[in-house]
Amino acid sequence: MAAHLSSGRVNLTALREAGRRELREFLDKCAGSKAIVWDEYLTGPFGLIAQYSLLKEHEVEKMFTLKPGRLPPADVKNIIFFVRPKLELMDIITDNVLREDRGRSPQRDFHILFVPRRSLLCEQWLKEQGVLGSFIHREQYSLDLIPFDGDLLSMESESAFKECYLESDQTSLYHAAKGLMTLQALYGTIPQIFGKGDCARHVANMMIRMKREFPGSQNSIFPVFDTLLLLDRNVDLLTPLATQLTYEGLIDEIYGIQNTYVKLPPEKFAPKKQGEGGKDLPTEPKKLQLNSAEELYAEIRDKNFNAVGSVLSKKAKIISAAFEERHHAKTVGEIKQFVSQLPHMQAARSSLANHTSIAELIKDITTSEDFFDNLTVEQEFMSGIDTDKVNNYIEDCIAQKHPLIKILRLVCLQSVCNSGLKQKVLDHYKREILQTYGYEHILTLNNLEKAGLLKPQTGGRNNYPTIRKTLRLWMDDVNEQNPNDISYVYSGYAPLSVRLAQLLARPGWRSIEEVLKMLPGPHFEERQQLPTGLQKKRQHGENRVTLVFFLGGVTYAEIAALRFLSQMEDGGTEYVIATTKLINGTTWIKSLMEKLEPAPF
């Protein structure tokens, strides 16, 4: 069932199993039939740990979405709230509890499961509303790192970046450290920790302190990970702003991938039946799951989009040929063999059909004039051209009132590629944006400045060209079909964060000391003691395993780049990726926008 989790170098099934065990224990504690009231935000991540079938095994008979008003009728003994520790949600729960008909029999017991942590503030709030006593079991479910795929873990904490960099709130870093302790309990102590950035430093400190405070945690598990690399998102603010050009990256940019699911416009997926003329087209969006369990997807997800077409057409030929085999099957034995392979072939054909449709949808967008113009400007900035003046294309887009996030991505990209904009240029953009989209956006612009994304140039020096040249971030001769360098994921730009990981493995960060100093935050190395006998003796030719933890978010393109490094012959290192959240430029900027109050009329 967990094919996608066991496919990698590290078997992440164990992590999911641990999560499931915890859940089962809590459900059993609330003995009897139950109904779960869900915080909608949690249903996605939970779905990656346990399906409804598991819940049913533990007497979960109904599931509802958390909303104000009276709880729906359900003949169950227990009502369990699965919620994040947020005050707004506490208000809704209070409403639900107060409206419960105490006269009904049998009475229903209430319980709360806080995910990932209990919160004193929330419980205090419930107490003040007078409902705290109504709950029998109040517990927490530490869903920190959720396995998304065989080499990918995420906390799905969408406010982590904002909290850490704008609000000096390090709670999510604390959760990250806790998640790492859990990983170490299952997969062994990680002997070497490298890091770059203030948050990285905090997480490492927390890990060390946690280890010290729980001496019983020395376990006898043979370490699976050789190295942990902690990276602050703000060490590389550039990469998420650029439009991703891998197949998976583009799906995320255009349609948004949530907890490995994507919702697509249904028209292209309607089954074409012969003889049925123009029947009702489906109106519900087509929902697909995207992970490495699907063979074809695993093959094309990390490719540059321009290389996907040829893979799909080759596959089409292979599958056609395979189906043709039925004409050649003569003996009973041969027919039997053909029939036994039929399900696999049908799955492959359906997979091919889906991805051909998706590729067509994406192509419509990538061949549009607007996409091309936008990409051209992005690439100009990333290669260092004209980053110090007001850009005509951006001005035109503002004048034509293109979506604000698109504008913000571009001006932030320009600012980062110029180490901050000249005051005149910055003022000009700000004025145009405020005049066109409204003065209330000054709050968002403030946030972007605080995060370092859109700010005035201080010190008059632009460091970006040096960083770009030293780390070879812009590669002119990119081979999209058969890449030889990670820059293929952005058709020319090598993600700075992944370059740092690449150089750490070989030849080491000493060789880029000067450049590292230009990037924000300290860089450091820590070693953790392994109990004797567990020192890893690597076989000749065996790769190291490095866990790269992005604090503040990671893009699918960066994941693709790291997978590329893992596959490289003589690369020497295989990577597993962890993050606080899977992001793209749009969702990232959105998380930094201030919520605007609704118009009073």
Add this chain to the structure above:
Amino acid sequence: MSRARADEEEYWHSSKFRAFTFDDEDDELSQLKESKRAVNSLRDIVDDDDDDLERVSWSGEPVGSKCRCTVCSLERFRSLQDKLVLLDEAVAGHDGNVITAVLIFLKRTLRREILFRELEVRQVALCHLIHFLRETGEQKFLLDLLRFLDRTEEVAVSIPRSLNVEKRREFLKSCIGLPFSAEDTSHIQDHYTLLERQIIIEANDRHLEMAGQSELFRKYPRKASILNMPLVTTLFYSCFYHYTEAEGTFSSPSNLKKTFKIPDKQYVLTALAARAKLRAWGDVDALFTTKNWLGYTKKKAPIGFHRVVEILQRNSAPVQVLQEYVRLVEDVETRLSLATKYKCHDVVIETYRDLKDRIQLIAYKSKVERGSAEDEKINSILNNMQIRWKN
């Protein structure tokens, strides 16, 4: 509260000296240990991990009774000194929950000025408190804190949610006097001025609309109120409904342009969009016509004419009007492609003539109706002996 009691509170909350207790150990080290222990126990209560890492269990113990203990354990910290050490320990622990718990306690048991003063030098704790106040909606406390810290820019941008228009206007006005950066001040001033204008325009226009006298409002009823709209949208509205008004009125486009220093480019684009929507081609014409010092009129635009054509075409301008502007597109290739696209035959013909491209001109004959004026035009040009064709 009796006077004596008040004095006592005063002592406890502002005294720099440790409280006297019988199990006193007269050194700072033990005090530190005490706080550390409290913070750790708090963390245990707040974050109920039974860190039995061999079995990786997250199970927590039911905390029913422990909640009361939390309050008890913090009440031990009575003197200011103790409270501050407690706070610093909590911050060092990085657990947001614990920090918030301590802050709630301090907010309740310390005088405001003292709390503010101590937080001023403790950035992390300060950020937590601000976040907490925002979450719980304690607007007044938050504003007082920000004012104390002189974080005036945040005062302005913390525009409280769900304020009606009048209150928002007053709020903005109160922000204007505060010391911001020059840029931000001008934005806030503009925001205030814009809102003021919008209130006036809205009142006026609503009246006009209801009176039913204005044909323009009858023909194009307003879809929404102008309040809280961005500046450019307001300009569009003004160019639509109040184009001919003199600069003196608040609703005239020229007044808006002057007051908010709207650049020419933006102004022309917006006015064009508005007049084109109303199909007022004469106004469009006037936008681009300037008289030079010799009295000759010529057309120029701060934006490329291809943009003008785009906007006109989007508003279904008749070909004769479109043609005028396609003719003015500077770049020949663009001019040709636009002219061909929108069937501005004259322009195509003239351009090919100017390019001396006979082959293309002949090819274009197939695109015009036989015997039409355009056909005649092509023929007469082709027959013109004076042209030195390049092909």
